[in-house]
Amino acid sequence: MAVVAARLLLLLAVAGALALPAAGEIKTESFREDPRPSIMFEKFGFSQSGAVRIVVSGAAVSSSFARADPKKLGFFLLSDESLVHAIYESQEGPTPEKRAAAAGGDDPDAAASGCVLSSPYVKKLFTFHDMEGGHYNKSFPVTHPDEYTLFFANCAPQSLVTMRVRTEMYNVNADGSKDYLPVGQAPVPAIYGFFAFCYAAFLASWGYLTLSRDRISAHQIHHLMSGLLVARLLYCLSAAEDQHYIRVTGTPHGWDVAFYLFQLVKGVILFAVIALVGTGWSFLKPVLQDREKKVLMAVIPLQVTANIAAAVIGETGPFLQGWVTWNQILLFVDVACCCAVLFPVVWSIRSLRETSKTDGKAARNLSKLTLFRQFYVVVIGYLYFTRIVVYALKTIASYKYRWVSILAEEVATMAFYLFMFYTFRPAEESKYFSLDDDEEEAAEMVLRVEEFEL
Template sequence: MGTSVAVAVAVAATAALLLGRVAHAEIKTTSIVSDPRLIILFEQFGFASGGRATVSISRAAWQLRRGSRLKSVDPNLMGFVLVSGAQFPKVNNQTEYAAADPPPGGGGGGFCVLTSDFALPVLRLNDVAPGGASTTVTIDDPDEYAVVFSNCQDGAEVTMDVRTEMYNVRRDASGGIRDYLPVGLQPLPAIYAGVSAVYLAFLAGWVWTCCRQRATAERIHAVMGALLLFKALKTACAAEDAWFVERTGTPHGWDVAFYVFGFFKGILLFTVIVLIGTGWSFLKPYLQEREKSVLMIVIPLQVIENLVLVVIGETGPTGKDWILWNQVFLLIDVICCCSVFFPIIWSIRGLREASKTDGKAARNLRKLTLFKRFYLVVVGYLYFTRIIVSAFLAVLNYKYQWGVNVAVEGASLAFYLFVFYNFKPVEKNPYLYIADEEEEAAGGELEMDDGAF
């Protein structure tokens, strides 16, 4: 059962990582040092027919772990296999049957992924010469495959340098071109280039609007413009990252730019939500202590979250603590998402209390309506991009994984359009300038609405 759980968790974690990164390098060198794990997941890749996976091993060594009940290590029981998405449930069932009937004495023996009839063998450590070894497997059945190292000896440790290279082959007049993007992510360069162009146009329109309404533009509008700029830069780097990975197998530094601009975009996004939620610039020119506290919590958490994202993106699933880092990332993200709700709720309650004392019912009703709508949109946006999309990815065919990226970017654009339209600089803002004849009707609506939040 331990092996089954290890494979399942590793595959699920890798799927979740697709939401955090654009495209990871499909040529990767990984060092494994004194690792006793029975299962190590290296990569997942969506292959078309004729795609190829190359695994190269150098500096391979093995030893008994301290306290092991084994008498020696058999390198023939350690090696690499490819497991397809179609065959994974069958491999999982085999591990469960083996766990229900374990071999006497434990240690070696019993079922192992390396010996499964449903796994495609690649290379065993006993075939690795002192100078290293390399094997290339051609994929005949298109599917998403996981490159897995399997150690059939509980108590043995392995040390090695592993280079994995996975690609599909696009036929042309010259014979064939290597495409290092998985089948399901091949449209990404065009998608992100288009998204970047949309946000640059959005930014130009926003700057034009702020210049036209310079007299009513507030400081928050400059912060919102900076958010659009970093969003456009992040998606432009995502397009270049995916384009270079597609052609060369490595991002050539564009992943670093992607992380940097993503870092500033993440901080600005949550800062804008918090500042708008508190009513800063729209309702009052200052922040209360409790609202400053929320910012002082959210911003450092965003810094930590982006650092964790870099760790899990660069180490990959081969890292011993990779799943733990993913859990930390999700926990921090949830805390940030929950924290931004409080300022919005405080603003809604403050407006309701003010409506009872300042005699400006219509103005407060419109502000209240706006902030309630803003609250619901923020909840919907965060819920969709954090939960719904993850569930969508879990059931989506590997050929259409790009659809998840389109869904996330579409939801983000819709969210940005709502926020920027409703909080744009305009003369005689309808939420701030109300005709006297609307007061009486508004007062009755506020009384009816007094129970919410």
């Protein structure tokens, strides 16, 4: 049984590592003949005045092996630090002193079976033995500030669980009101609100540039870029409102629908803009080649699918069966989209390099080549930062500073937008690549050197 307990704890470790900090909203979920040995509900950062409320109704257990011991099914809280100790204990085996202490507790049978509920490193809340008629309703104070994950454990062999569970995790403010946002996400509504204001100012400046001052020089791609700014503005605004209402009431009041909608729109438009800018569409060439169209036909459906799946996962939570698998699939889809949008930039760089050898406009082509190389490097840096570095910040940062990863992502996104919009802003052809005779001769020498090196 010690091996079973070790595997269970390792499973909890994997699930906890993949789980992002929950919004802390009130959630209700039903389970029918669920065979899983563990179910993860929420991850929440508590202050010294935190609490967990669990309402269970219609609880029932069926087993083909024997009558399930109700003391082997229950709910518990587990911090990340305690999880490491619990895994180590399950692999090494408890000391005689710990075995004696566990056997002398309120559940010696669970201790003897190696059930996770008997571990001294978990905060057991209650078991099915404490229920009356399959119902339970109680709040549990959390006085030690830390980030905890709420789990349900089923240590009864070959047993199926049916129940309806309503969970609330919150901190209590000084005035007695409830704050349903984790400690580490307290500044998040203000962060999104600030960037919503920034994108509004950005959009106003860009609109003046494309619709007024340089309206004649604006191309179709510039209008699509305007749409990207609108989508990003609405995304930040809906995210701020979503987090605000969750903090106050525990539910998003419909703002989650707007949040997921604009998350989908801004994701699709962003990848489309990167791919189209990378091809030089509308400001260097009027049409797309077949291979470039295929990239867009692949990226856009993938982004739509990934965002719909992300909305489903976000609205259900880690207690969804196959939750870990879905997260792995979404990660793969996101990486695939990131790789796909780089191909048009690479193709443009190769095409400009080949053209520079034949058309006699060395300086103009060198300017374009340099421009697209810079864009390629910046896109790589942006995608790497928002996919790898931001995730690392979420993982390694203290639970009190989880908001730092959101701030870092928004700052990086704003910096990337500023670079892309400034570099490919509306301008007359002469302003883009106009060079004098001396620069033309210097560019020809550079291209000859590049050709020799290749």
